Amino acid sequence: MILCLYLLMILIVGATRMGKTFGVIDKLTHETRKILALDPQDSLSRRFFQHHICGGSTKRILYDQLRRTDRAPGFISLWESEHTDPLQRLRENDYERSLIAEPLYGRRSLDGVSRPRIAEYTDEALKVIQFQNAYAPLFWLPFAIQPHLPDFEFLLRHCTHQETVDRLQSLAKLSPGQLRNEVSPTLRLLEPACRDPAFISRCGTLHCDDLINRYDTLIVEGSGATDQTIEIVLQLWTYKAIQYVERHKRSLVLVIDEAANWNLITKDLLRAVATLEKYGFELILITQSLSIVSSEIRVTLFQNARRVECYRVGSLEDARLMSGIFGALQYDPDSSGGVSGQGKMLIQELMTLPVGTRYVREQGHVFKEQSPILKDSYAWPGISEHMMQDAIQNIIQGADYQTPKYCTPASVRGRQRGSNADESSWRG
Ligand SMILES: Nc1ncnc2c1ncn2[C@@H]1O[C@H](COP(=O)(O)OP(=O)(O)O)[C@@H](O)[C@H]1O
Ligand SMILES: [Mg+2]
Known part of the structure; x- marks a missing residue:
């Protein structure tokens, strides 16, 4: 199925270390809606968080670093429906x-x-x-x-x-x-x-829905966890974000870094953007490459993104795909490859753009621009790092974070002599 709507979606493509992640942080710090940022690595989450705290933000922040196992919010669970029908x-x-x-x-x-x-x-x-x-x-x-x-x-x-x-x-x-x-x-x-x-x-009894409700900014950082856990947790959050907007009819900005590499661009997600747009749901997808997603998903992305940003790309395949987006892939009967001279030049340019420079297509216009320079909030980077660690320590003392303990059904229920075990007992 190909969706043909003008969606609230921003697509950002470019090779690694070309400024994709830095390019969205400025936008995010000016955002007034609720934000859920999913970052399989740590560059988006750390920078965004740093800017938040250094900018003196008073917003309620949930920051979950998956590698942390001492204090973590327990939101992974499997609920039984209570629907009457x-x-x-x-x-x-x-x-x-x-x-x-x-x-x-x-x-x-x-x-x-x-x-x-x-x-x-x-x-x-x-x-x-x-x-x-x-x-x-x-x-x-x-x-x-x-x-x-x-x-x-x-x-x-x-x-x-x-x-x-x-x-x-x-x-x-x-x-x-x-x-x-x-x-x-x-x-x-x-x-x-x-x-x-x-x-x-992260297994526990918190509802993701309640968490999204309670916080203004939610950041999930994958770095240091196993690939499978990152994929499970981040995919779960994308679906929970959709459910949240559906149920509460409230606006939400969902940012996903390195989305294609982590299998996070799903048809369900793209379909949701179309149906939830009316509530102010916006999706920002950042990815290194589009040649790795299926052509069906690619077409949906290209046709529906309100804004496409392209930094330097790493492969000829991606340069071709992106140059098509910027309108230069016209058929030229004189050249055997079917790509016009102009198209070839654009392909070359997309593969050699300097860091922080991007091609943009927005509402029918194509232009080239420099992403705003993101400065370290303090003269000495060490200070922001120190402040950040302090802020994280503060955050993870919150009531939504648990100190997990491993146990098995037999150990819990044995202790309870067969009576019903409740949630507090498995935490030990
Ligand atoms: N707008 C910017 N302001 C300041 N530095 C930038 C900017 N864009 C890129 N950089 C520099 O380039 C590096 C890579 O940028 P990043 O956004 O992490 O790349 P990507 O997400 O494309 O892998 C950053 O660590 C930073 O030093
Ligand atoms: Mg990045």
């Missing part, structure tokens, strides 16, 4: 599970033979966590398909979805060899995330 409930429950399952699969090309089985067991394990009569953190997923562990029995005893319980109980009847065959591929998918301290420490 059974069909709506079914739909919402399925959707919640898919939000976790999709980034778990990521771009890994699961081979044809094991794929259906992996999808099936992943979904059954997710159901065990979703339909519990006690709180179960999401990192317990792998226990749901390992019948030889005491944790399996604990989880299934509290699972309210009988079909799933029956289906998984049948695993207990398999021989060790059969069991390995059956569930190993799924375990290989689930375990890296569920054993990652960064993922574990």
Whole structure:
């Protein structure tokens, strides 16, 4: 499907270290709407945060550095829908599970033979966590398909979805060899995330919705976490941002740095921009390259971005794609390649632009400009770094941050002698 609307979307393309990230910070610091900034690395988040605090901002800021496992907001969870209509409930429950399952699969090309089985067991394990009569953190997923562990029995005893319980109980009847065959591929998918301290420490009972509501600026910084955790957490946030705007009909600016490299430009996201524009939802996508996204997504991006910015690009393929955007790829019957002399010059220029210089297409106009110079807020960079560390220490003492502790279903529920474990007990 190709969306043909004039969307509130800014697309920023350019090779690494060409000034893409610095180029948006100036815009963000003047933004009055709520901002959710997703940064798989740390350049956007650090700089943006620094400018916030050095500019004396009084906004409420949530700053989550995924590598931190001492204090973290616990927002990764799987909720059971409370909708009164059974069909709506079914739909919402399925959707919640898919939000976790999709980034778990990521771009890994699961081979044809094991794929259906992996999808099936992943979904059954997710159901065990979703339909519990006690709180179960999401990192317990792998226990749901390992019948030889005491944790399996604990989880299934509290699972309210009988079909799933029956289906998984049948695993207990398999021989060790059969069991390995059956569930190993799924375990290989689930375990890296569920054993990652960064993922574990973010499992909790906070609603992303409430968090977005409570803060003016939310920054999620991936640097230092595993690729899979970064992908899961950031994808989850993009969907939660969409849900937030849908539910509350409030404006939000969603900024995603290095979006294509981290698989964060999804069709759902682009569709959301179209439907949520009326509430003031704006998307800013920053990416190194567009030759790595599917041509369908690329067309949607090009046709719908209100503003396209192009810094120096790193490949001929990208230079060609971008020069098309700036209108210079006219067909020239005299040249065999079909690219006019003007087009060739633009391609060359796009590959040699100096740092901070960008080509822009906005509302039908094409022009070249220099992005505003971003100065360090203090003469000595050390001071801003020091202030920033202080500010982070302050922020992470907030009530929305927990001090996580690892535990298993058996350890929690054993301590409670089989009674319902609640959220406080798993935190220890
Ligand atoms: N507008 C700017 N003001 C000041 N310095 C800049 C600006 N644009 C780029 N730079 C310099 O270039 C470096 C790379 O910029 P960055 O935005 O991080 O690149 P990218 O996001 O394209 O990888 C920065 O660390 C900074 O030193
Ligand atoms: Mg960058």
